[in-house]
Structure formats: C-alpha cells, structure tokens
Amino acid sequence: MSYSNSRRPRSGGHYNANRRSYGAKRKRPTKTIDPARFVMPAKNKETEEYQPKHKFTDFALNNLLHDNLSKKGYVNPSPIQDKTIPAGIEGRDVIGIAGTGTGKTAAFALPVLHKLMFDKNNRALVIAPTRELAEQIEAECKSLASGSGLFGALLIGGTNIMPQLRALKHRPNIIIGTPGRIKDHIDRGSLNLHNFNLVVLDEVDRMLDMGFVDDVRFILDCTAQSRQMFFFSATMEPRVQGLINGFVQDPKIVTIQSNRASDNVHQDVIRYRDNQHRLDQLHDLLAKDDVNKVIVFDETQRSVERLGQVLSERGFSSDAIHGGKTQGQRQRALRRFKNNEINILVATDVASRGIDISDITHVINFTAPQEYEDYIHRVGRAGRAGRSGYAYTFITH
Secondary structure, rough: OOOOOHHHHHHHHOOOOOOOOOOOOOOOOOOOOOOOOOOOOOEEEEEEEEOOOOOOOOOOOOHHHHHHHOOOOOOOOOHHHHHHEEEHHHOOOOEEEOOOOOOOHHHHHHHHHHHHHHOOOEEEEEEOOOOHHHHHHHHHHHHHOOHHHHHHEEEOOOOHHHHHHHHHOOOEEEEEHHHHHHHHHHHHHOOOOOOOEEEEOOHHHHHHHHOHHHHHHHHHHHHHOOEEEEEOOOOOHHHHHHHHHHOOOOOOEEEOOOOOOOOEEEEEEEEEEHHHHHHHHHHHHHOOOOOEEEEOOOOOOOHHHHHHHHHHOOOEEEEOOOOOOHHHHHHHHHHHOOOOOOOEEEEEEHHHOOOOOOOEEEEEOOOOOOOOOHHHHHHOOOOOOOOEEEEEEEEEE
C-alpha cells in the first residue's frame, strides 16, 4: 500500500410460517452476566459535552498531516486523541483504555505517521487482533498520510502471501498486521523487525482473548530495543496489565469510559421462552421501521451461519460474517453492509472486530455474551459519532 496521492428495501414482509425455524438445541454459555447490566437508558449528552484542551491545529504534526486533517474536516479531537496525541508526539509510551468508536486509531496513527515523516529511518509496526481491524487501520493510515510517499505492507491471514512478500522487499515504513501472519513472516525470514522502533498494539484485550499472548510477546521481543510503545485496550484487566508492564517505561495512561458501554446507547433486554419465541421476537424487532442498520451477534460460526440463512429465508436483507468465511467473503459482506446493500449483519464477536461504521442504529445480542467486556465491545458498534443507538439482549424468562 502506498500513501500517495442505495437504499435497502424494507425487509421481512413476506415471512411464511412454514419457513425454516430456529429450534435446534444450542450450547449454553458457561458464564452468565447479571441481566440488570444489560439495561440502561441513554444519557442526555448535551449537558456533558467534552471540551477538548486542543484543536488538531494545536498539535505539532507534519504540515501534510494537518492538510489531510483539514480536508477530512477534522477540527476538534476526541477525548482519547486530545489526551494521547501530545504524549505520542513527545515520544512517551502511551496506554489508552478506550472502547470502540472513540477515535483511537487516529490517536496512535497521527503521532506514528508524524515520526515516520520526520525521520525516514523510523519504522512502525501496528498489530491488530483481526484481519478486518487491520484493514480498517490501514485505510485510516492511508487517508491521513495521503501524498507523503510512505510505503506500507498489510500482513494478514486468509489472503495470498505472495503480494506480502513482494511488499516486504521494498522495506515498508509501516507494517500493519495480525499476530499469526506477522509471526509467519518472521519464522520464514521474510520479516526482520530489529529496527522497528514504533510499535502499536490495538485491542490488546481481544488479542489475549484469542490466545495470541505468546505470539505477541515473541513479536515484541523481535522489535528494536529502544522503541516507543502504544497500547490500546477496552479494559485494563490484570492479564492485560501483565502483558503491558514488561514493555513500557513511564507511560502516559489515559482512560476513556472504561468498563461501561456507550452513554448514548439505550440498552434493554428482551425475554424469551424458547428458541422459536426468540426468533419470532427478533423477526418483529427487525421489521420495525426505525431499525435501519443492525448487527446481530450470535455465539458460534455455525449458529451465525444458520441464523443468517434463516433471516434471509424470512425476507430480510442480511449477510453473515464469521471466522469460517474466506477473507473475500467477509470483505464482500462488510462492503455490502457499509454501502447499505444489506441492513442486517449477523456476526461472531471475533469477526466483528474492526467494523468501523458510524451509522449502525441497533446492536442485538441474540445470544448474551459470556464476558461483560465482550458486551462493551458489541454495544460500542452503535451510537458512534455522537449518534443515538439501541442495544437489545435476549435472555430467558
């Protein structure tokens, strides 16, 4: 990657009672969350509007970055950007505790890109837990650094490795990728990280959830001894703290809405008797006129695939993403969702990471998450960019 210069039909209207149901027995969660934590009215944000200390023009960034920010219409930074960008520019290690939709990508991308433009000997590595999130970060970096001449490589699984090998031969200024594929390149000798002195880990908690802790430690040990670190996580659990502690010195720690869901998302529960009752209630909810753009979360790849098929058979404009789909299939589904070719996306937690779409109106937990941190991540898909959103979680009577 070089950093140089339809409205969907209202669906669900032709449901036939003889169509496929959703009555198969499902695996129950091994953990439960108090349902009361799924109920919270949206707060009135007008009285607590964040007043940033800086404007983007106040940051000591490369002029090209300022030009690109201006073209994008960015004036005031979000809280995480306002509080971390100055420390990142100064060269301090940064720990940001912030959920989805808070602007954390630009919070690390701007200081990193600034340093790459300031000194072409600098090299940056950005590690993300999923392919979708890595692609989202790449797109944001390309937009912010447009016209800079910086060159990057995207290293993710599920895609042809040959273009990645060719890109690595050009000594990219920035590498963005997932832990497994980055380690693959290190093991095969196509990637040497000894001079990569700017290192970012995004969604650290999710990387640990996915079992990447050993790969992440291995990768970090391969980077330059003198380096600047950026860690971003939705929570600061002991296991996250344990990973971070060994790699930071005197970090700037910023916490934004830790351990709670977005304030502008109205949260409630929907109770059901059995699986058929749950599906019928989901159908009725999705058919409402004000339900415009929805992510429906389910538990496993198999259940997501099945639910997606059932919704399509009931006449809804939907698609499904999960780890069992090819990268091309997942990209196509996300593109259709973003472009309003479909208005319902059924997803697993892992596959949903990196979805950065600002106009999602509803998040529906068809199966309740087992960890509250997962709930925070899910709900964070709605109510972005100051919009109101809704989150509903199905629970048994």
